[in-house]
Amino acid sequence: MAYELPYTYETSEENPDKVTVENFYTCDQNESYKDGFLIRGAGSGLYPVQGQYKDYEEEAVSVSVFEVSQTGRYCIIVPSREYQNDIQCNSDVRLNSGEEGLLLFTYKYNEAGEEPRESTAGTIPGTIGTYDSKDTAYAFTTNIPVFKLEDKQKAHDYVYAANTQEAVAILKEYAINYQEAEFDKDTETYYIYNSYGSASYTRGEIGTPQSQVSRNIIFRANVPPVLYFDENTFQVYLKAPAIVDGYYSSNMFEAENCPVQDYVEGKIGSIDYKGPFYSNIDRRDAAGLANPEDGTYNYGFTWISNINIFGSEEDAAEALATGDYSKSSNYYDIQAGNTVSHPPTFGQKETTTTFGGGSFLSPFIQSYVMSETGVKNIADAFYSNDTTLIDNIKKGLELFGASPFEALVGLWVFPFDVTNMVTTSPQTYVYFGSYQHTGVNVSKVINLAANYLNAGSVFIAPLFKSYRDFEPYTSLSVYLPFVGWQKLDIATYLNHTVNIRYYVDIYTGSGIVVLLADGVMVDYFTVASIGIQLPLTGQNMSEYANSALNSLLGVAGGVVGGAASGAMVSAGNPAGAIIGGLIGGAAGVAKGAFDMSQKAKPKDLNRTKGSYSGGSGFYMPRYVIFRYDIHDLIVPNNLTSIYGRPSSYGGKLGNLSGFVSCDTVKLNTNGMSEAEINELSSLLQSGIYV
């Protein structure tokens, strides 16, 4: 029984039905589908596969329509407005290339008080939990394509497609959870189309390639072809090892990797040759010596211009017949002008960003990572009635003045495990000057060579696979802990896996958060303070508060004097300099006699202006949040049929169907009057129905 869209299932207000699309999962040869569920149903005696549920509650949940198809295909259609973040469209969800995402699902249903029973109405096989009036789980055993409501006609076309090829074509363009499968490099076969073909040469014969040209030969390789650029010879090469069909008996090597071949203008031995590729004719072994044995060898081609590369022999053959190469995997690169000529003029594409090695330790200061108990241990020793620690510090630290607290340069607390950030060595003592204080578990910082804090990764998926994914229709922002909300350029991040890294300077508490897209740095933000510098003395406290207030007032990063400085005033001498740091800081204030001018000056702290100051950042969320802001658009249901959609099609008008309007037309007007031509031109520009 076929259903026409939309199909409405009558429900009662007393028992409103609700279907929530909660999660997707992949079943790529794994068992994860058994642990999850896709649809929660509600209501008894209902057939989700046949009906449309409406949510009568105010909170937005999904409305889904399942369509039963005589072709064995099924799909889910969700309204765009219900497309919430719990519908994951990311790399974890995939329909493999060539598959149609058949949904396998069976369910049981029961009337209230009855035993569950099998459904009998053209169901989608799968497994299901107990089906009762609320929160019933439907488990699907494979992927199911999901279409937006505005594409419901395409969903209909998909389930009723005449063949697999047509169905998959619709999936690729309209299913929001479709993703191309990755080729298995070890087993997949790639096809390299080469219109100049090749010929089989036996040893010792040198033929004329033009005379052997066969335009329909397709070379096959059982590893993916690699286009690479050699900076030394300025050659572009396509490595296609282990050619099986149509081998070219020239420069064949037994080694797995093909060597770089020198390009010699139009020459093969003594034969003039001009073509898209060139190869020396001599057959050599891995040692570079002439090897007369026949067989299948690895060898490389040298191309002097781009070659279209196809993933299937069918596509390559179709391109040969039609002259339309748009199905090649590198078609758009070539069209965009990425043609490499000899010598090539482009450089390497960046694939990984290399970061700096970190900062430097001061030999005058020791830094110890510890937990709160370690800090308390030392504080207790300072304030103990037993003045051993104080006395010994005094002995070893006379140059620091009368106060042993001057030995304490700074105390920081961070929200992360600092041993993950820097290189440390565990020990049970600390040195104050030359005095060793024992009985405390610490990790001494021995190297600031950069580790980083990994704040996670997420794939930024397109929500619409259309212009709506870009500004101004969709905006992307990110909340970064200790930074705040930042606006991002969505085009930079779309379809990339974004990794967030924090690099923190443990001397100043400041840092940099870097955003990488597929391993390449694309954005960074400075962080005012990830750590909190805790006061050690009363003097220190005023300086700390000053700094925090000034940072909030927007004057951080420099010394503030006079009336503009913070409310707190430090009494006594400022402490010593801050040493080290990722961000170069100002030199510390020199110690000197107490005076009124310095009394008004807060300590010159090495901070970069940021969103948070002091400990305020600790109150905010400490995890990364990406946010899409999407404009709701009004899409008339009949827009496509009445007025088409924007197109960049170029070709024969007869290849199109439905509404079409033209920017420009080249028409054979033989036999037409000028009036006819003018009227025709006007009609084609305003639009006709083909």
Place this chain on the structure above:
Amino acid sequence: MNVILYYNSSDPRVLSKAISQVGEAGHATQATDSFLIENPVLLMDYNVDYVSANYFYIEEFGRYYYMTEAPEIVNGNQLRITGHIDVLMSHKAAIRNADIIANRSASNNNPYIPDNMIGDQGTLQHYIRSISSTPFNATSNNYVLHIAGKN
């Protein structure tokens, strides 16, 4: 002239019209001294079936025409029809074979070109994707004490 009369039910912008024949007048003549091939005015013997026609084809011209007004009974036994050429139907083969660059199409469209026929509803949806794992929740090894002391 041989004129075939039809009833056309298609929108004028449809390339290949849905037409049903209502009659054929084999001896139509021109009703005026002259007319442009795009705008013929013809006379033919009256036939009650022809009255329902709104579309016709002139075999000698090889062209299709809309009737620009209802057929008019004249001279008591003749029908006068006035037409304007349907350039689409008349030249549909050439049109199908035309090379074009389309700006809108129902069957071949580029979803990445903004559509000015789609309006903004004026509301925003906010979708959140958070990363639950975070390094900023440490409760140990999170203090750093800098001390002036020997290595």
